Amino acid sequence: MDAIEALIGRVSPAGLGPPGPGDEELRKILEAAAAAPDHGRLQPWRFIVMAGEARERLGEILAQSLQRREPDSPPARLEAEKRKALRSPLVILVAAAVKENPNVPEVEQIVSAGAAAQNILLAAHALGFGGFWRTGAVAYDGEAKRALGLEESDRVVGFLYLGSVVLAGRPRRVEIDPLVRRW
Numbered sequence: 001m002d003a004i005e006a007l008i009g010r011v012s013p014a015g016l017g018p019p020g021p022g023d024e025e026l027r028k029i030l031e032a033a034a035a036a037p038d039h040g041r042l043q044p045w046r047f048i049v050m051a052g053e054a055r056e057r058l059g060e061i062l063a064q065s066l067q068r069r070e071p072d073s074p075p076a077r078l079e080a081e082k083r084k085a086l087r088s089p090l091v092i093l094v095a096a097a098v099k100e101n102p103n104v105p106e107v108e109q110i111v112s113a114g115a116a117a118q119n120i121l122l123a124a125h126a127l128g129f130g131g132f133w134r135t136g137a138v139a140y141d142g143e144a145k146r147a148l149g150l151e152e153s154d155r156v157v158g159f160l161y162l163g164s165v166v167l168a169g170r171p172r173r174v175e176i177d178p179l180v181r182r183w
């Protein structure tokens with residue numbers, strides 16, 4: 001796929017299913033992630049790859065986080081939260097493990113992790129898969145971060161759900177001109 005076509009044509013699919021990226025494709029996707037702009041070459045990224053049964057652990061973590069936030073959640077709501085982890089065959093959690101650095105403030109390291117996340121979506125798209133980006137309150141839940149193997153100080157940038165597109169997304173038309181000031 002042409003690079004510009006991939007950049008402009010990416011949309012979040014409405015539904016994903018198997019198959020997800022295989023090992024070689026996943027390697028390429030992660031290489032694309034690690035090619036993100038990285039001030040100071042700090043590599044402040046964490047990529048947690050969850051496929052197959054590992055997604056069930058993620059589902060538990062999502063449901064436990066919801067229960068902590070909303071202890072009265074009915075079982076059906078908790079079950080639905082759990083099932084979110086199964087929305088795609090592969091989930092990649094992207095986080096920024098921010099490092100103390102006199103020249104590279106925290107925001108730049110988080111932005112770099114955001115660029116890595118976008119590279120993941122674009123690489124998946126270029127390889128013929130679909131992907132969508134989710135956060136939600138769990139991304140800011142310290143206990144959930146620990147359960148995911150992160151430090152509480154790590155910043156979750158997103159959960160990227162990847163797989164084959166079973167339901168296409170809605171193409172967007174963004175009016176560019178109002179967003180731009182020409183000097």
Ligand SMILES: Cc1cc2nc3c(=O)[nH]c(=O)nc-3n(C[C@H](O)[C@H](O)[C@H](O)COP(=O)(O)O)c2cc1C
Pocket residue numbers: 010011012013132133134135136157158169170172
């Ligand atoms: C950091 C970040 C977090 C997001 N979190 C959510 C989310 O939790 N739930 C959601 O519905 N969309 C979320 N989105 C937006 C979608 O991923 C998506 O970009 C949006 O629905 C627009 O669709 P498109 O990707 O087809 O343009 C998030 C986007 C970003 C950049």
